[in-house]
Amino acid sequence: MVELIVLGSGSKGNATLVRSGRGAVLVDAGLSCRQLVARLEAAGQDPARIDAILVTHEHVDHVGGLPVFLKRYPTPVYMTERTAEAAAARVARAPQVVPVVAGEAFDAGPFRVTAVPVPHDAVDPVAYLLERDGVRVGQVTDLGHVTTLVEARFAGCHALVLEANHDRDMLLDGPYPWPTKQRVASRVGHLSNDHAAAALARLVGEETCEVVLAHLSEVNNDPGLAEAAAGAALADRGRRPRVHCARQHAPSRAVRL
Numbered sequence: 193m194v195e196l197i198v199l200g201s202g203s204k205g206n207a208t209l210v211r212s213g214r215g216a217v218l219v220d221a222g223l224s225c226r227q228l229v230a231r232l233e234a235a236g237q238d239p240a241r242i243d244a245i246l247v248t249h250e251h252v253d254h255v256g257g258l259p260v261f262l263k264r265y266p267t268p269v270y271m272t273e274r275t276a277e278a279a280a281a282r283v284a285r286a287p288q289v290v291p292v293v294a295g296e297a298f299d300a301g302p303f304r305v306t307a308v309p310v311p312h313d314a315v316d317p318v319a320y321l322l323e324r325d326g327v328r329v330g331q332v333t334d335l336g337h338v339t340t341l342v343e344a345r346f347a348g349c350h351a352l353v354l355e356a357n358h359d360r361d362m363l364l365d366g367p368y369p370w371p372t373k374q375r376v377a378s379r380v381g382h383l384s385n386d387h388a389a390a391a392l393a394r395l396v397g398e399e400t401c402e403v404v405l406a407h408l409s410e411v412n413n414d415p416g417l418a419e420a421a422a423g424a425a426l427a428d429r430g431r432r433p434r435v436h437c438a439r440q441h442a443p444s445r446a447v448r449l
């Protein structure tokens with residue numbers, strides 16, 4: 193069995209637990225160490241028994257909890273070389289920083305993992321595909337648009353965590369300064385609900401049973417809008433995976449495959 197729990201997701205911090213009976217990994221550690229540990233323990237996961245932390249990119253909402261977590265729980269950290277340079281201070285206490293090369297599969301804990309480059313305004317951002325016993329799980333957040341490479345790599349995952357960051361109208365009418373609105377909506381920013389929905393129509397296959405919409409803005413989005421957009425796009429394609437939104441301040445429902 194593979195189990196996935198988005199421990200928290202949004203601009204205040206991101207972390208996802210993926211585990212099998214044989215071990216566990218974290219994708220990102222952007223929650224505070226205190227929150228991360230509390231949410232791992234609530235999920236019945238001993239933080240000292242995380243085999244690897246896979247980092248997508250150096251933005252603070254993805255690496256902010258690393259320094260304190262690594263001090264308490266020495267854990268190998270996997271990231272691309274350029275991300276490791278950008279996040280050097282955050283991983284200074286890691287027992288091991290393992291360089292990841294996009295497109296080259298590697299083993300982390302019980303999973304076969306592949307990093308896939310994504311378009312986002314960080315030095316070398318990636319999304320991760322995790323595989324075990326024929327089960328494929330994808331975590332795709334922080335990207336301004338969905339590339340053909342992302343579509344090819346993540347199509348037909350059994351479970352897919354996909355960013356649905358903002359409702360375009362809420363973003364444009366909302367309180368952010370104009371340059372920030374432009375950045376978020378750009379091709380190296382974040383996916384809107386409509387972008388995510390259009391991508392889901394292509395990514396979700398017959399074997400896909402769970403979709404978690406993630407990295408929702410608390411200011412510029414509403415879970416009901418994100419789910420409605422995704423649901424409409426999937427219904428058009430005749431697909432019926434379960435869809436729910438990850439939350440910022442609490443873990444989301446456990447996905448079991």
Ligand SMILES: [Zn+2]
Nearest residue numbers: 203251253334
């Ligand atoms: Zn982020």
Ligand SMILES: [Zn+2]
Nearest residue numbers: 251312314334
């Ligand atoms: Zn980011």
